[in-house]
Every structure is written in C-alpha cells, then in structure tokens.
Amino acid sequence: MRNLIKIFYGKFPVVTDTRETGFVNAIIAAGITFQVTRACTKGEQIGCSCDKRKKKKQKKKGPPLPEGDWEWDGCGENIEFGIKKSKDFLDTRYKKRSDMKTLVKLHNYVAGRLAIKNHMRTECKCHGLSGSCTLKTCTRKMPPFREVGNRLKERFDGAAKVIAGNDGQSFMPEGETIKPPGKVDLVYSEESPLFCLPNSTLGSFGTQGRVCNDTSQGEEGCGILCCGRGFDTHYKEVQTSCNCTFIYCCEVKCKTCNINMRISTCL
Known part of the structure; x- marks a missing residue:
C-alpha cells in the first residue's frame, strides 16, 4: 500500500491544495x-470478514409480489472495514492538526470514500424450479472502480475553492x-499552476507534442490542451486487424489492413 502512495507522492511531494491535488487525495482514499x-x-x-448481514425476508402486506420475497445471503463486501483501514492509514497522522491544508486533505479523503460507500449496489440471484424466481438471495457489492473514478472526475470538474473559516478549524466557500x-x-x-510549459519542480512535462482532439471543445481538445499555441495535423499509416472471421471451433482469423490515421499534436 505504501508503494501506491509513493507512486503519487514519492518523486514530487504534493504540498499544494489545488484541484488536481484534491482529486489525487480522493482517488487514493477511494483506492485503499x-x-x-x-x-x-x-x-x-x-483480521476481517465479509459483511454477513442477518438473513431477513422482505415482505409486504397483501398478495406476494411477482418477483417473490428476497433475503440477504452469502458474503457482502465489508465497506465499513475498508473505510476504517483507509482512515487508519491516511487520516491518523493528521488527527491533531487543524490547519487549512489538513482540513482540505481530510475532506477530500472523505469524498473519495463516499464515492464508493454511497453507491453500493444490491446484487441478487434468482432461485426456484424451472428457472422461476420465487426466491432471491442478495448481497451488497461495491461499484466498479472505473465508475468510482469517473464520479470523482465529475467532482473534480465542479470542485469548490474554499478559504479558512473564522473559527480557525473549518473552511467556507x-x-x-x-x-x-x-x-x-x-x-x-489554491489555484492550479500553469501546466502548459515544462516545469521540473511540479513534475509537469508541458503539453508540447501531446496528441489532442482537433474536433473536441473539451479539455482533450487542441484548443485547450495546446494552450493557444496551435497544433499540427498529419496522417500516419498504421496496421490494424480487419475482415475478421470466426472458424469453428474455436479460432478467429483476421487480415492485416493499412489505414491512414489522422493525428493532431500540440506545437
């Protein structure tokens, strides 16, 4: 786990409170x-076990529902244990501090964990004769981590800038x-530094030579990614698999085709 932290923090210590730092802190807390x-x-x-909820049937007054009753069964994912260990590993060292950097860091740790906890899902399996669903057994599962990352990326786009509160122990927008x-x-x-040009102190390689999308208006578009310096577009011949056919059983054969790919790079 410590190696995971070193990947993000080891070479370039994160000492600022920018939007990017907030996202990194949240994704690390979520990842742990x-x-x-x-x-x-x-x-x-x-030292832990899966989430074994008491088996309980969900019933309602009146006629039974078409999908039948359901009960908790098996081993659910023990998210509370994961959150506790994440806090032990990340939060403990800051417990006695209330400076602005610590408050922001701890807040983003919580946001990262909630991106998982608040979106736990109930997954059920049907049981019954001839494929019927007279009984369902259900467990609690975490969302895929790609979904967690996408959710935090949305939070990054809408991150709020805050300043210290009057009490010295909180912050406000x-x-x-x-x-x-x-x-x-x-x-x-803190506002983010300019990442357009190389900066070894920040660990930024700049955006010169970066591949961009010349048809997009988003962050990946050449207009934003190239920082107004313009971009160059050229075509490159690449080989790709094509005309694939399935041969019974069990093989897929493809031909190799050459295609011209349009590539735009920042100047």
Whole structure:
C-alpha cells in the first residue's frame, strides 16, 4: 500500500491544495478503501470478514409480489472495514492538526470514500424450479472502480475553492454566492499552476507534442490542451486487424489492413 502512495507522492511531494491535488487525495482514499474491502471479501485480508448481514425476508402486506420475497445471503463486501483501514492509514497522522491544508486533505479523503460507500449496489440471484424466481438471495457489492473514478472526475470538474473559516478549524466557500460544498464534493484552496510549459519542480512535462482532439471543445481538445499555441495535423499509416472471421471451433482469423490515421499534436 505504501508503494501506491509513493507512486503519487514519492518523486514530487504534493504540498499544494489545488484541484488536481484534491482529486489525487480522493482517488487514493477511494483506492485503499476499494482494495482492502475486496481483499477482505476474498479472505486475503487478516483480521476481517465479509459483511454477513442477518438473513431477513422482505415482505409486504397483501398478495406476494411477482418477483417473490428476497433475503440477504452469502458474503457482502465489508465497506465499513475498508473505510476504517483507509482512515487508519491516511487520516491518523493528521488527527491533531487543524490547519487549512489538513482540513482540505481530510475532506477530500472523505469524498473519495463516499464515492464508493454511497453507491453500493444490491446484487441478487434468482432461485426456484424451472428457472422461476420465487426466491432471491442478495448481497451488497461495491461499484466498479472505473465508475468510482469517473464520479470523482465529475467532482473534480465542479470542485469548490474554499478559504479558512473564522473559527480557525473549518473552511467556507470563497465568494458569498457559492453553495457550501457537501461531503461528496471536492475542494481546493489554491489555484492550479500553469501546466502548459515544462516545469521540473511540479513534475509537469508541458503539453508540447501531446496528441489532442482537433474536433473536441473539451479539455482533450487542441484548443485547450495546446494552450493557444496551435497544433499540427498529419496522417500516419498504421496496421490494424480487419475482415475478421470466426472458424469453428474455436479460432478467429483476421487480415492485416493499412489505414491512414489522422493525428493532431500540440506545437
């Protein structure tokens, strides 16, 4: 786990409170929670067990529902244990501190964990004669981590800038009209540096030579990614598999085709 942290923090210490730092802190907290919870469910984590809820049937007054009753069964994913270990690993060292950087960091840790906890899903299996679904057994599962990352990326796009509160132990949004950020929102206190040019101190390689999308208006588009310097478009011949056919049994044969690919790179 410590190696995971070093990947993000080891070479370029994160000492700022930018939007990017907030996202990294949130995704690390979520990643630790996810991995520990999954290891716990698989029996690979010492000192924990899966989430064994008491079996209980959900019944309603009146005639039975077409899908039948359902009950908890098997081993659900113990998200509470994963969250506890994530807190032990990340939060403990900051417990006695209340400076602005610590408050922002701890807030984003919580947001990362909630991106998993608030979106736990109930997965059920049907049981019954001849494929009927007279009984369903259900367990609680975490969402795929790609979904967690996408959700945090959306929070990154809408992150709120905050300033220290008057009590010295909290923060508030910068500007009177900004809605106070909730627990699931990402926050930051410093504006991001310019990443357009190489900066070894920040670990930024700049955007010169980066492949961009010349038809997109988003962050991946050449207009934004190239920082107004313009871009160059050229065509490159690449080989790709084509005209694939399935041969019984069990082989897929493809031909190799040459295609001209349009590539745009930042100047």
